[in-house]
Amino acid sequence: MTQVDATALRRAIPEVVGILVRRGADFASAEDAVQAALVRALERSDLELVRDIRAWLVTVAWRVFLDQVRSDAARTARQERHAAEPESGPVPQRDDTLALYFLCTHPVLTSASAIALTLRAVAGLTTRQIADAFLVPEATMAQRISRAKQRLVGIPLDQPGDLSRVLRVLYVVFNEGYSGEIDLAAEAIRVTRQLAALTDEPEARGLLALMLLSHARRPARVIDGRLVPLAEQDRTLWDVDAITEGVEILQVTLARDRLGQYQAQAAIAALHADPPTAAETDWVQIVEWYDELLALGDSPIIRLGRAVAIAEADGPRAGLAALHSVNEDVPRYYAALAYLHERVGEVDAAAVEYAEAARRATSTLEQHYLLRQAERLRASQDLR
Known part of the structure; x- marks a missing residue:
């Protein structure tokens, strides 16, 4: 199967899960059935002949689900009704994808469980792919996902959710980067792009802009197995299209005047991406954006970044003075201290x-x- 086919499959997964739930399946059974359909699709060599991937997934997943409930003598009357429905043909157009984002990041779940479930039910990755990405045995990841679904029993799909939790989970996934056969950063961008289209929240677009601007620098970040710091990177290797898109999204979003932390971080990333050389970076403006970030919510990580920016704008001694407010246990504290x-x-x-x-x-x-x-x-x- 081509990468395009695989991406189209994964894009359809959350909607198909929602369709099965609306037909009467509980979330855990629906997600299992869709995952089984996904595996069957990945094993097919002629999937390109399927005209409607979404309808095909619904048909196969529903049959898998029916096989499950037919072996259960205690299946509900609602499931009996839906068992008589046709297994192919037109499928509902209602899109439950946003509701699925909320369910997979529900407060009853730990961060690790929410990440794993989001990658499987929303991003459409297989358990093996997720396990490979996080360097754990497939059985371990399967247990984590199973426990997460058990904790969601009884929680309806259409329950209002917390978008900020969804964004935090996606940002963590993005920062995991690349491991195994799946590029988690690229998957996070894909899923965040989908989320941004589903909601009017500026921070969803701010996060998408931040991801695009950060991901654009990846080709220059590691050369010959060695980490290359931002100031020393070959900027001709940066993805210009991703930078352009990220900046355009950010400009439109900032114009709405509903500033959030992801928009402010994206603004800093844009200021790093804009000049042709590191020496031309507008550090004064970057410090101002760090001030905006601190106003939105104090954080030692933000204070660390601000101290380094102050050093570039006003000199290293000013940066060292600003670093005094940061605890030495903060990640990269000693790297910043050494640099200054x-x-x-x-x-x-x-x-x-x-x-x-x-x-x-x-x-x-x-x-x-x-x-x-x-x-x-x-x-x-x-x-x-």
Whole structure:
């Protein structure tokens, strides 16, 4: 099957789940049936001959569901009624996708469970694909998804939900990046684009803009297995189309004057993406956007980014002063401290801090980069 076919399949999954629920299936059974239909579709070599993927999935998933309930003597009268319905032909046009987003990120679920269930029921990934992406055994991921669905028993599909929770889950998925055969960042963009079309909430579009602007830099972020910091990246490798789209979405969204944290973060990303060289970055405006972020909600991560931006706008000593308000346990604190100490000429301290930052790094790529910085400074001291 081509990638286009696979994407079209996954795009139809949440709507098909909603159709089965409206026909009388409970969410857990509907999701299982649709997942089985998805697996069958992925195994077909002639899927391109199917004219209506959505209708095909509904037909196959409904048959799977009926096979399940026919073996259950206690099936409900409602299921009996729907069992007599035709298994093919026109399907309802009602789209329950937004309701499914809310259900999969319901407050009764942990963050890990919400992420896994969203990837399966909304993004349409298989359990194996999700397990591979998070580097856990397929059986472990299957248990996590099963427990999540059990916690949702009795919660109706059309219950109002919290869009901010949905956005947080999608942002976490995006930041997982790439692992296994599935590009989670690309999937997060696809699903967020779908969400932005379903709701009038500016923050959904702000998150989409942020994802596009960040993802556009990915081709230049790792070269020959080595992490390349933003200031040193080859900007000719950046995805210009993604940047253009992200900026356009952001401009339209900001014009609505309903600022949120994702819009503000996207504005910072746009300011990094705009100039042809890192030296031409408008750091003063970036500091102003960090101030907007702090006004929306104080966070040590935001204060850390603001301190680095202040260092670029007003000098490293000003950045160090701003960094005093950040706790050393904040991720990348020591990396920022090392960078600023190197900028003011305190090379010995910077080398020690780069090594400490490497010890605390959460990824191998980042750890290796920080160790190289520490070694570089130590070597420069030895030459004196």
